[in-house]
Amino acid sequence: MTGMALRDILIHPDPRLKKVTSPVTDIGPELERLADDMLETMYNAPGIGLAAPQVGVMTRMLVMDCIKSEEGAPRPMVLINPRVTWVSDEMNTYEEGCLSIPEQYADVERPAEVKVSWTGLDGAEQSEHFSGLWATCVQHEIDHLDGKLFIDYLRPLKRQMITRKMVKLKRERARERA
């Protein structure tokens, strides 16, 4: 058994970030390895969430941990085939970021609270009521599984501006690697 590995995070624009992912049908060692690698990649970034398509795996799994380091023990969560089963009428605006859209932030309005059901790595069904940053994060990550990015909530002009910056960033990074 080898240790966890960092995976490369895809940067927008990438066609894989625009696709709807397929449900997980088989929970086994390969999926466990992917979950471990995604958690390691998320903590290393650093980030508070990561969805499988962001590392090029087109399957419905996400990881998250919204505990701030000063708040105490980490709470790594792995959600397989997550479904939002209830949303609050109350909305909340949060300045979101995305590891696939580095250094770009914008206000996004979403339901303030959500109830989510999912399958755990042990195969057991789970559900939880999320509020605050956890609610924002889980909705952002489930959007990734449906090929949606936070910039899709912005005005077209702002979205285009961010996309152009990302094209430039990718070009610069490719040049640095050559």
Ligand code: K1U
């Ligand atoms: O999905 C992702 O790209 C991860 C993203 C999650 C997210 C952030 C903000 C609102 C909703 C969802 C990030 O983790 S961006 C990085 C970030 O927010 C952060 C990084 C270090 C400390 C605290 C936050």
Ligand code: ZN
């Ligand atoms: Zn994201």
